[in-house]
Amino acid sequence: MIRVKSRQKMEYGDFQTPVVLAEAVCRLLRAEGVRPGCVLEPTCGEGTFLEAAAGVFADCQRLVGREWNRSYVAEARRRLSSVHADVDLAQADFFQQDWSSLLDRQPGPLLVLGNPPWVTNSALGSLGSGNLPTKSNFQNERGIAAKTGKANFDISQWMILHLLKAMPRHDATLAMLCKTTVARKVLQQAWKAGLPLADCSIRKIDSREHFAASVDACLLVCHMQTDASTSTCEVYDQLDADQPSTVLGMHGGNLIADQTALTRQRHLLASQVTRRWRSGIKHDCRAIMQLEQQGRGLVNGLGEAVELEPDYVYPLMPAGSVYRGEVAQTDTFVIVPQQRTGEDTAPIESVAPRTWAYLQKHAQRLADRKSSIYRGRPPFSIFGIGEYSFAKWKVAISALHKQLSFRVIGPQEGRPTMLDDTTYFLSFRTKKEAVAAAARLNSPEVQEFYQAWIFWDAKRPITSEILQRLKAD
Template sequence: MIRVKSRQKTEYGDFQTPMVLAEAVCRRLRVDGIEPSCVLEPTCGQGTFLEAAANVFSDCKQLVGREWNRAYVADARRRLANTGCKVDLAQADFFQQDWPSLLSRQPGHLLILGNPPWVTNSALGTLGSANLPAKSNFQNERGISAKTGKANFDISHWMILHLLEAMPQQDCTLAMLCKTTVARKVLEQAWKVGLPIANCSIRKIDSREHFDASVDACLLVCHMQAAKPNTSCEVYDQLDADQAVTVLGVHSGNLVADQRALARQKHLLASQVTTRWRSGVKHDCRAVMQLERQGWGFVNGLGEAVELEPDYLYPLMPAGAVYRGDVKHTDKFLIVPQKRTGEDTAPIESTAPRTWAYLQKHAHRLADRKSSIYRGRPPFSIFGIGEYSFAKWKVAISALHKQLSFRVIRPQDGRPVMLDDTTYFLSFRTKKEAIAAAARLNSPEVQEFYRAWIFWDAKRPITSEILQRLKAAN
């Protein structure tokens, strides 16, 4: 059972901003020239940010706060009683509030300041929470992306975008603490739909120190500027840093991590996809499908000794080994029951009866795989399989590790080596082709080209979309 306090923190992102951080944020904003006459916090909690704003901004005349927790509203009212500012506090549901109307009524320069909840819609769905926006696929994910979880989103992402859309198009600034990944997604979508924002910045904060949270977090600042909007954002490695470490932006609808690096290597950008990077095999049943050689035999993840025909058994190189460069030999193996996605698996019964019996023995485990991509498919189906998987020479990279290291994967005992689904690879007919491709991919100019696109704090920093932006070699 989820404890009440734990559920409240999970469901409502109930992590109050410490005063030391709230005042540091306000001081930073003041140094950057922001002097609001009104500060509004849409999820004000106990009012720490509003109190900090009253302490720091000398021109501030009005504090406005909305908060779902009635007890917190009372706490905030007591906290702000002696600030000298006009105070407008009310209990309200963020998702029911008429934000355009409320924001438009505020006088002078308006600063929307806050720390919206750091929780995802799927986490709330697991709790059966009603604390959600009206259901809509606001990121426009379709098909397999939605099915495999790509349509999952942070509630703060939805909230910040909703506020940006509701903001008056002049004399208005938004400054929000959020996950760094959320900040980038907000900017990407705001730029995509043409919101008139400018002079944006991302300043990283130490979430471990302030919130005891292991997540990359930041202060996102956006100014409404209908006259001269732009699609760039300076990124600072600290809240109080004076020099940006990089500038992110967009190119052809795609987010760029480092515009300056891309400008230097723009000649490497492909005008269209000519090289198709593939992901490794996806099976979602490691205990059954992956085996390890022990002596002369094999053992599965359940500790069972396994004896199978070689027909459907292939060497497997995990992403960790690719990252480390330990790719000359592997003792791990993978059962590959299909040569292409959707292929009928019934012939295994006659061509490899021991393999068939083994799969049948564990059919319940394979049938219990949660992903909907397996529904309606032949029994024991896998994904990420095709002619490319059986090429004897490959060049591969781990998608999960924070390193641009491309490795040549050679055949083992005459058999093509399979890769897992956290790895991307290219297929080659010959050793010479693979070595030449790896040399180019590991060259300084190609490495800088890729770094221009990669956000290293992402869960999967390296993607096939990024890899495919490189122009093919002449």
């Protein structure tokens, strides 16, 4: 029974809304002036939200719920058996429901309220689930973006966008519990699509307290207004906070984390990319490609002592060391079999036979790398490699850590230091140029400029796209 419940929670993102949270959300909406004639919950579960709405919204005439799980529908009927409003509950598949028709038939003002599944399409795919929307490129990702994982999305993102597109253009409000990253993606896509959203807000909730889930979550509220022309959203640090901590918005199709900060530092915005930030080396086989200094020798991740020619071995500065500022020396090394992406690796056999023998010994591990980017490439291929990688001086930042710290990275024993693929960097010919660039990047005004774009709760908060928005000197 426990296993069945666990799979159901995974497959359907089944996090039932606790009564205390459902009531708090409804009271908040009422305090903000929401007075629905109908409350509709598209994934109503056991009916907690609808029950809370019936108790909070005295003028509500109709409660509508749709739910995939038949036993949940029965429980929702029991909960709502004595409410004063007209109740319409039915078992239904969200992905087959004609939401435009259903929403249009309801008395206004309309409140679409709920807590859609907290699960991604890739997680469902790994379970072999059929609980998915029809496949489409609704995020408009292209090429390598899909191959490297950007095509993955939360099912709730698809659901909320679908509902917003189906909602009436006036007298309607959407209020959904979801991951904070989902809320931002929904707003960005809705604004790009020109949906008439007004008075949007994101109010953060404690997901660990309410759902025992370790994820940044929030209540997303969007009011529909026919003549809406603004693309802003107030962000509150708590559900019941009186004042927003920041206001997010849009600029050039990109989401802004802090609109006020960008307004102050708008003069730093680049009109075009003049200098590309690069990511470090991607090899996806740490046990073979990375080596550690032990005494006078090198040891790989399998614990094997390794003796290689120096031609293809370079010092490697991991992202953690960059973040901590431990950049003077490293005991980690990396095998760099190419000087540019796609370069033939066959010459290694004659130039460095010991290195070639080592790579051949572990050829199967390298061939088994799962990413499709290695298919059809020369054996032992890596990515994130080019002329820029061999510059002796670099200014680097970790993409994974929640700190805007730009570090100067120099050579080690005359060899250029490589960086890993969770690090971004600029390359320079001289130490003087690198030090000057780092000073500018760490200055208060540039720091504020970048803070305007960065969402620190993202999996990889710092991206090359964000870094390249800064105007060059």
